Amino acid sequence: MTPPRQRLSKAGSRYAGVRESLRDRAAPFLGVDPRALGAFRIAVALVLLWDLLVYRLPGVSAFYTDDGVLPRSTLAEAYPLLETVSIHALSGSARVQTGLLAIAACAAVCLLVGYRTRAATGVSLVLLASLYARNPYVLNGGNTILVVLLLLSLSLPLDARWSLGAGRRGGDTDRGDAEREADDTDRSDAEGSEADEPDGGADPRLCSVGTAVTLLTLVSIYTANAVSKYRSDTWMSGGAVPQIFQLEEFVVRLGPFVSEHTVVLEAINWLWIALLSASVLLVVATGRLRAAGALAFVSAHLGMAATMRLGVFPFVMIAVLLLFLPPGVWTLVEAATPTLRGPSHRAEADPTYRSDGGSATGPDRGDGELATGPDRGDGELATESASPTPSRARRGVRAGATLLLVGFFLALVWWQAAGVGLVDLPASESGGELSEVSWSFFAPNPPDASGWYVLRGTLESGDAIDVRDGRAATYDRPPDAAETYPTTLWHQFGFRMKNAGESQYRPLAAYVCERSDRSVASVTVFHVEQPVGPNGPVGEPEAEERTRVAC
Numbered sequence: 001m002t003p004p005r006q007r008l009s010k011a012g013s014r015y016a017g018v019r020e021s022l023r024d025r026a027a028p029f030l031g032v033d034p035r036a037l038g039a040f041r042i043a044v045a046l047v048l049l050w051d052l053l054v055y056r057l058p059g060v061s062a063f064y065t066d067d068g069v070l071p072r073s074t075l076a077e078a079y080p081l082l083e084t085v086s087i088h089a090l091s092g093s094a095r096v097q098t099g100l101l102a103i104a105a106c107a108a109v110c111l112l113v114g115y116r117t118r119a120a121t122g123v124s125l126v127l128l129a130s131l132y133a134r135n136p137y138v139l140n141g142g143n144t145i146l147v148v149l150l151l152l153s154l155s156l157p158l159d160a161r162w163s164l165g166a167g168r169r170g171g172d173t174d175r176g177d178a179e180r181e182a183d184d185t186d187r188s189d190a191e192g193s194e195a196d197e198p199d200g201g202a203d204p205r206l207c208s209v210g211t212a213v214t215l216l217t218l219v220s221i222y223t224a225n226a227v228s229k230y231r232s233d234t235w236m237s238g239g240a241v242p243q244i245f246q247l248e249e250f251v252v253r254l255g256p257f258v259s260e261h262t263v264v265l266e267a268i269n270w271l272w273i274a275l276l277s278a279s280v281l282l283v284v285a286t287g288r289l290r291a292a293g294a295l296a297f298v299s300a301h302l303g304m305a306a307t308m309r310l311g312v313f314p315f316v317m318i319a320v321l322l323l324f325l326p327p328g329v330w331t332l333v334e335a336a337t338p339t340l341r342g343p344s345h346r347a348e349a350d351p352t353y354r355s356d357g358g359s360a361t362g363p364d365r366g367d368g369e370l371a372t373g374p375d376r377g378d379g380e381l382a383t384e385s386a387s388p389t390p391s392r393a394r395r396g397v398r399a400g401a402t403l404l405l406v407g408f409f410l411a412l413v414w415w416q417a418a419g420v421g422l423v424d425l426p427a428s429e430s431g432g433e434l435s436e437v438s439w440s441f442f443a444p445n446p447p448d449a450s451g452w453y454v455l456r457g458t459l460e461s462g463d464a465i466d467v468r469d470g471r472a473a474t475y476d477r478p479p480d481a482a483e484t485y486p487t488t489l490w491h492q493f494g495f496r497m498k499n500a501g502e503s504q505y506r507p508l509a510a511y512v513c514e515r516s517d518r519s520v521a522s523v524t525v526f527h528v529e530q531p532v533g534p535n536g537p538v539g540e541p542e543a544e545e546r547t548r549v550a551c
Contacts, residue, residue, distance in 0.1 A: 023207045028286045030212040031205030032323045035330035035340075038114070038161030043319035044149060045112035048124060051146070051312050052105050056131065059489045060101065062511065063135045066092030069493065069508045070135050078504055079136060087127070088134035100127060114163020118154060125150040137496040138489045141439045142313025145221070148412070149320060152217065155210030155405055162340065205327065209402050213409045215283055218320050220409075221439050222279035222297075224416035228443035229273055231421065235443065241269035242534035244446045245307075248481035249491060255307035256480075262534065268303075275300060282324050294324040311488050313441075420444070449529040450477075452484045453494055454543065455512050457520035467516050467523060475528050475543040498527055505547035513551035524548040 023031075062068045072092050076083040083089045088100055104127040110120035129147050132139055159165030229235040234243065245251055245259035258264065281293045298321050301314040334340050417423040419440055454475055457467040466473045468484075478484055485491035497504065509523045516523070525546045531539035 026212070027205045027207040029283050030215055031207035032156075032211045032215070033205050033325070033327045033330050034157075034160035035162070035327075035334070036323050036325055037156060037158055037206070038163060038166075039322045039330075040319055041114065041117065041153075041158040042112060042162065043315075043322060044146075044153070045108050047146065047312050047315050047319055048108040048111070048128070049105060050315070051128075051143075052101055052108065055311065055487075055489055057098070057101055059138070059487065060097045061094050063138050063489060063493065064088060064097045064131075065094045067094075067511070067514075069511050070137060070504075071507055074504055074507050075134070078500075079133075082133040082136060085130070086133035087130040100131070103127060104131070111158075114159040114165045117159040117163060117165050121150060121153050121158065125154070135493075137500075138492045139496070140311050140313060140492055141441055142311050142316045145320075145439065146312060146316045148217065149214075149316065151408075152210065152214045152405075155208070155401070156214065157206060160206065209405055211323075213405050214320070215323060217409060217412060218317075218324075219279055219282055220413050220416060222276050222282075224420050225440055225443060226273065226276035226279065227422065228420040228440040229276065232444035234445050235269065235273060238266045238269050239534040240442065240446050241265045241272065243448070243532060244442055246532040246534070246536055247447055247450050249450060249452060249485060249495070250308050250310075250482070252309045252482050253306055258307050265534075272300065287326060287328070290324060291326055291329050294321050297321050309482060309488055309491055311492060416440075448533075449531050450481055450537070451495070451498055451527060451529045452478060452481045454526040454528055455509075456524045456526060457512075457516060457518060458522045458524070460519055460521050465518065465520075467512055467518065467520065470518060475526065475541050477530055477537065477541055498529075500546075502547050506549055509547050509549035513549060516551070520551050522548060522550045 056064075063070065066072055072083060072089050075089060088097060091097070104124060107120045107123040107127065110116055111124060125147065128150065132143055132147065229240070232240065234240045242262050242265040245255060245265055251259055275296055278293065279297075281289060282297075285293060298318050301317045301321075304310055305314040414423060416439065420443075454473060455467040456473040457465050459465060464473045465471065482491070485494055497508075505525050509525050512523045512525075513520065525548075526543045527546055528541050528543045530537050530541040
């Protein structure tokens with residue numbers, strides 16, 4: 001009669017076999033090369049540092065203190081929940097805000113080099129979400145996607161390659177290279193793609209619920225964007241991109257030159273719709289086709305960064321697209337850059353660090369069996385003396401984490417479906433600012449008016465001037481609307497504030513009063529809009545007074 005423990009071991013072996021078989025089948029589509037994970041980690045860390053040090057740090061006093069354009073009292077009035085949960089809302093001091101930014105930057109550096117990667121990711125997630133909650137007016141969809149990616153990254157072995165963590169783990173494994181290369185060769189034969197495994201011995205993909213959810217999240221964003229554009233007359237007539245490039249406040253760098261070529265912009269309109277429609281190939285295709293699709297999206301986002309003021313959005317999307325590049329691409333990268341082939345080359349194969357975040361050593365090996373000791377000599381392995389309770393507890397924690405991850409992904413898909421009108425929201429939620437978080441950029445319809453602000457200062461003599469340059473205040477279309485916003489954060493703030501109430505504009509007017517080097521008796525804030533079409537302005541500017549504050 002077979003002992004119960006041996007039956008349990010055999011059942012676990014069968015379960016592990018089925019699970020590994022499913023992983024092998026899913027890996028070409030939902031798996032990620034360890035080198036891609038390393039590149040993704042580095043790219044996300046660089047985006048974080050750029051956002052914190054280049055965008056946020058110079059604007060600390062203006063956007064994150066009580067002396068700025070959004071004091072905590074105004075935040076509590078407009079977004080009471082955000083004011084409650086934000087760590088940055090605990091103080092209105094510039095010194096405290098700068099200190100929190102410094103801590104976040106240190107965590108981003110740790111993420112960059114792969115030191116204590118999971119802890120660094122968690123700290124970065126908490127502080128970035130808190131920072132964004134402190135002033136939701138200086139965000140766009142790229143910022144919220146970055147927060148989501150950091151959350152999903154907690155389920156990924158980001159230090160599998162090119163990291164200090166990989167170097168530490170690399171010395172712990174005794175698993176032979178021959179066995180790994182045999183596994184790699186089998187995987188390459190099963191995929192049958194020269195572009196996936198050009199040398200037959202490249203590192204295997206890591207496939208887990210975490211990798212699947214991360215890849216599918218990006219595809220869901222692109223798919224929802226495609227659906228929203230199909231429901232738009234402007235996009236389906238070919239006029240959306242030409243109209244977007246008439247929004248001068250968004251158009252920078254090469255943008256003004258491109259905006260003069262309407263035929264080119266119409267072609268880009270159709271190419272972008274086609275690319276979004278084919279985004280499912282990012283997870284359905286393999287090999288060269290998958291690489292070509294990912295690189296096409298990378299090229300599109302680089303074009304956006306070169307022509308438009310979109311903050312971190314293009315670079316966040318490029319970072320996650322690195323995960324879709326197949327092993328063959330990374331083998332070519334390593335061949336072209338030998339310095340990348342360091343001591344951590346085989347670190348991702350370390351059996352002590354599994355792709356789902358568990359451990360393959362100790363009481364639970366991660367394959368459904370209890371860890372076993374040396375052979376007793378009677379044909380059975382001696383079971384470790386440790387109690388199976390910790391093993392069950394770890395399996396329960398991992399199962400719970402997996403369910404939360406899948407639930408989070410389903411919630412994201414539902415939210416995006418609601419954002420494009422495929423799902424009806426309850427009446428109590430339908431009036432929220434869904435469009436701001438649905439990631440349907442410039443869709444279903446791009447803005448039909450270009451906007452800018454006029455800060456009219458009234459001198460003690462009664463004369464009216466533009467506070468920014470001291471000239472006579474005018475509401476005519478400026479030569480370059482983008483120049484009316486000194487930084488990306490000011491542009492995001494102005495764009496998000498255009499529909500805000502009078503009480504939310506008052507701190508802005510007070511901020512202008514205090515920092516004006518001219519003797520102004522009062523400041524009046526006007527928001528000016530001018531209707532635009534694919535070929536340029538189609539109406540006269542219309543100014544609307546938002547608030548007036550005595551200085």
